[in-house]
Amino acid sequence: MPIITRIPPNDRPRLWGLLQQYLGEMSAWYGDRPDQKGEYPYPWLDHYFTDPERAAFFLEAGGETAGFALVNRFSALGEAPDHAMAEFFLLPGWRGKGLGLAFAQEIFRQRPGSWEIKYHRENRPAEALWSRAAEPFRPRVTPLGEEVVLSFVVPKEALL
16 A cells, blocks of 8 residues: 655755656756766655645655655646646656556545656556546546647545
């Protein structure tokens, strides 16, 4: 069973390490490069521990950290969603087991309301995950340059 826990500020270094792996993978689509220290910049990280509009979660399975999710309210479409999936990452060893879908569904269950999820149009694993996770909510699909944005509402009564 997937477990989702809020990341406390003292676990920021562990999140930073996982975020670096994630950003390294995303560089295949976005072309980002590490800085002079060999790190991928992510200037918003500290805001996930101070801004009430943002939340950082560890995704846990089998007693281990399997990944993380960063949720905020920033719309790629200029709308006002209750939630937007800023970043979502599963460590490679946890992929292909249905956990990504289970984690996404649990996040939706815990945070009903309007959602936006954005991914690079060439990122086929992200497309498969988010299309399947959002399918019960009949998402609006909006192409946005090199990205795709899914918009949908998770009702409070949703039984996932």
